[in-house]
Amino acid sequence: DAGVIQSPRHEVTEMGQEVTLRCKPISGHDYLFWYRQTMMRGLELLIYFNNNVPIDDSGMPEDRFSAKMPNASFSTLKIQPSEPRDSAVYFCASSSRGAEAFFGQGTRLTVV
Amino acid sequence: AQKITQTQPGMFVQEKEAVTLDCTYDTSDPSYGLFWYKQPSSGEMIFLIYQGSYDQQNATEGRYSLNFQKARKSANLVISASQLGDSAMYFCAMREGTGFQKLVFGTGTRLLVSP
Numbered sequence: 196d197a198g199v200i201q202s203p204r205h206e207v208t209e210m211g212q213e214v215t216l217r218c219k220p221i222s223g224h225d226y227l228f229w230y231r232q233t234m235m236r237g238l239e240l241l242i243y244f245n246n247n248v249p250i251d252d253s254g255m256p257e258d259r260f261s262a263k264m265p266n267a268s269f270s271t272l273k274i275q276p277s278e279p280r281d282s283a284v285y286f287c288a289s290s291s292r293g294a295e296a297f298f299g300q301g302t303r304l305t306v307v
Numbered sequence: 308a309q310k311i312t313q314t315q316p317g318m319f320v321q322e323k324e325a326v327t328l329d330c331t332y333d334t335s336d337p338s339y340g341l342f343w344y345k346q347p348s349s350g351e352m353i354f355l356i357y358q359g360s361y362d363q364q365n366a367t368e369g370r371y372s373l374n375f376q377k378a379r380k381s382a383n384l385v386i387s388a389s390q391l392g393d394s395a396m397y398f399c400a401m402r403e404g405t406g407f408q409k410l411v412f413g414t415g416t417r418l419l420v421s422p
Binding site for chain 1: 340342344350351352354357398402407408409410411412413414415
């Protein structure tokens with residue numbers, strides 16, 4: 196397996212634009228996590244899915260953020276409209292139940 | 308309430324010495340798992356070691372070992388014989404519960420290994 200694949204690796208966008216981050220988890224994993232990492236707030240859990248169903252989205256900062264998992268092999272995190280304070284590294288991770296999570300390489304988002 | 312606490316923002320160690328990175332956790336669930344991850348300057352998150360709450364022995368993986376003290380709710384990472392390549396951020400994390408299991412992280416400790 197190629198591991199967790201995230202795209203794009205880097206994204207630079209203007210304030211107000213819609214941003215979509217993509218994630219392909221490891222095949223067979225039933226958990227998928229989205230994290231945001233910043234210097235100020237560290238590694239924050241935004242939302243996680245189990246068997247494609249969102250379980251806890253309490254970490255999603257605002258209604259501007261939304262996440263979907265239409266099938267077991269694909270998830271998106273969307274920000275609309277984007278703001279400069281959304282600039283961060285966004286990680287997707289997947290795991291089996293109770294096991295360690297495997298992380299993607301992350302998407303570095305810059306909103307100018 | 309913070310579930311995972313890492314009180315050391317930064318640690319320094321000389322090459323070939325051992326170093327302990329602290330982690331305390333908070334849970335009322337008897338079933339949980341504790342994890343350590345390494346994040347080098349390149350940014351990727353690398354899984355290092357796992358300890359289950361019912362495990363009788365402390366986990367070890369090569370130069371990494373986990374000093375698990377259940378009553379004190381601590382899960383410190385010990386790195387023996389430090390190498391320059393160990394310089395990185397280290398994160399402690401926990402999954403808890405028999406139902407759905409989120410994975411939450413501490414704030415991390417930056418380790419610098421000097422020659």
